[in-house]
Amino acid sequence: GTALVTYTLAVSAPEEVQPGELSTAHEGIDCMRCHDAYDGVTDELCLDCHEDVLRMVWHDEAGGGEDCTECHYEHLDRDYITDLTEVPPHPERAIELEDSHLFVRCSECHWSAEPEPECSSCHERYIxxxxxxxxxxxxxLCHVQLSWEVEYDHDDEVAECVECHGDDPDHTYPGYLEYNSTCDACHGVDVWVMPAFDHDALNLTNVSCQLCHPQSLDLTYGARSDDCSDCHLNTSWTPQRVDHYKIDPPCA
Structure with missing residues (x-):
């Protein structure tokens, strides 16, 4: 019967019946324990021994359990152990994994039955x-899986700054530079940090600071002067060290 057919095939074509050595964990197990004579390897046969493992190790979250052999392989060698970082083929709707992402544990992304493969799922704190x-x-738009470090080439893009950077910039100082201006009045495309603004280029002779900085003055230290230049320079917002000897009238 079945045993005779199996024996005959094993003698005539051993590489087809057993293409490689079983792992140590399965060493000594009869072929028919895992292989159905007509249907090959079935999940039902795997679960005869591994039902507890199926429930314990993220299979539901990873969408697994439909085909054990999709992730778990055999007949490779005695020391082979299924590596949890190995990635089976992902469905079309899932993210295509490349480079270092191929070695991320399944559980890092599959904590629910319907994972959302967004970069922010893992990289939120960096963002x-x-x-x-x-x-x-x-x-x-700026990053690829093969390299996190990237220099975005603005020259290749013909777009308004707000298309990528939002139309409601969160400036450090409320009301900062509120006159109608373009982003490049303060920012360059190579760095986001604002460079020192060249006030001299605007020919601001006898022009009040509040023309561009109309926010109410925050007299943090109880300053008595309405002249911004008494404490501030036009090259830095940080107050400079005040020369108290020049204050008139002097402090009480």
Whole structure:
């Protein structure tokens, strides 16, 4: 019967019946324990021994359980152990994994039955730490999986700054530079940090600071002067060290 057919095939074509050595865990197990004579390897046969493992190790969250052999392989060698970092073929709707992402444990992304393969799922703290408010949420616009470090080439894009950086910039100082201006009046495309603004280029002779900075003065230290230049320079917002000897009238 079945045993005779199996024996005959094993003698005539051993590489087809057993293409490689079983793993140590399965060493000594009869072929028919895992292989159906007509249907090959079935999940039902795997679960005869591994039902507890199926429930315990993220299979539901990973959408697994439909085909054990999709992730778990055999007949490779005695020391082979299924590596949890190995990635089976993902459905078309899932993110295409490349480079270092191929070695991420399945559980890092599959904590629910319907994972959302967004960069922010794993990289949220990096996004918050390095990106300005209003920055684009499309990570692939600047980053690729093969390299996190990237220099975005603005020269190849013909677009308004607000298309990627948002139309409501969160400036450090409320009301800062509120006159009608373009982003490049303060920012360059190579760095986001604002360079020293060249006030001299605007020919601001006898022009009040409040023309561009109309926010109410925050006299933090009880200053008595309405002349911004008494404490501030036009090259830095940080108050300079005040020369108290020049104050008139003097402090009480």
């Amino acid at each position: 918050q730490g390095t990106h300005q408010v209003g920055f684009t949420e499309d990570c692939e």
